[in-house]
Amino acid sequence: MQITGTAWPLLHDISVALPVLVVSGLTLAALYALIGVGFSLSFTLGKFFDLSLGVCFLVGGYASYAFVTMANVPFFLSIVLGVVVAGLVSGVLGVGLIAPLARRLDSLSLFVATLALLYIAQALASLAFGDNAKVLRAGSAPSFSVGPVSVTDMQLLQFMTAVIVLAALLTALRRSKLGRFARAIADDADLALVFGFPVGPMILRAYTVAGCLAGMAGVFYAADRALEPTQAMSAMLAAMVATIIGGEGLGGAVVGACILAGLETVFGFALPGNWKTTIAFGVLLLFLATRGTGAVVTTDRRF
Numbered sequence: 001m002q003i004t005g006t007a008w009p010l011l012h013d014i015s016v017a018l019p020v021l022v023v024s025g026l027t028l029a030a031l032y033a034l035i036g037v038g039f040s041l042s043f044t045l046g047k048f049f050d051l052s053l054g055v056c057f058l059v060g061g062y063a064s065y066a067f068v069t070m071a072n073v074p075f076f077l078s079i080v081l082g083v084v085v086a087g088l089v090s091g092v093l094g095v096g097l098i099a100p101l102a103r104r105l106d107s108l109s110l111f112v113a114t115l116a117l118l119y120i121a122q123a124l125a126s127l128a129f130g131d132n133a134k135v136l137r138a139g140s141a142p143s144f145s146v147g148p149v150s151v152t153d154m155q156l157l158q159f160m161t162a163v164i165v166l167a168a169l170l171t172a173l174r175r176s177k178l179g180r181f182a183r184a185i186a187d188d189a190d191l192a193l194v195f196g197f198p199v200g201p202m203i204l205r206a207y208t209v210a211g212c213l214a215g216m217a218g219v220f221y222a223a224d225r226a227l228e229p230t231q232a233m234s235a236m237l238a239a240m241v242a243t244i245i246g247g248e249g250l251g252g253a254v255v256g257a258c259i260l261a262g263l264e265t266v267f268g269f270a271l272p273g274n275w276k277t278t279i280a281f282g283v284l285l286l287f288l289a290t291r292g293t294g295a296v297v298t299t300d301r302r303f
Contacts, residue, residue, distance in 0.1 A: 090211015
């Protein structure tokens, strides 16, 4: 049967855009998954959504930018150094600020405190680097073509790094001794302390790992797109929603990230850009209202 009327142009547009949408959706899912797993890790141990991860997101991106533009560090080395700096900042914030506050504040107050910390970090980033978008590498990025799919080196690196890092982290948490310690602390931190588990060092490690993941997301965001101070908040909000939608465990955060990235990518193609996030969040709200729980429900593991 011959396709006539307006159907053929629409199908043609979809067929042309599909490879781009797939690549865009996968890279966006990798970005949300990195932050979402960091959220899930800090929430499981700390019992609150830690928006100081947004600070690490900014630190990772802007540190890499500073290494490239001010210290003339090679591009890929600057990416590694940005992640390292973000992890160090996360550890310092965890020990010097978050942990002391956690001993005397409830979860809501902690959330507000880290929200204030994120806004302060955005203001400082704006003062130091300006409000204009910053990119780590000027010009067109090298790309690879596999059939109809074209992907840049940074998109490929972002996706592969997220897959490898998150798979290694999930495996370590489920099979290593440190993972058993973390699950015991997540179940009952006071009881774990009585039995001699290293509660303080484990929480510090969790903050540092979560900060590295958020910093990695910030570095890739600046390398693949462009980084502005205010973008940390939108990235944190999206990752938080993905974590809630995914449900229990770190694996749920990955599932939620894929769901949210897929919705935003599809709606971004079908609707104007200022509607895609609104529609995606509306669909996710409907998902929660009808299902009542996340996409993943576990009964025997906290991670």
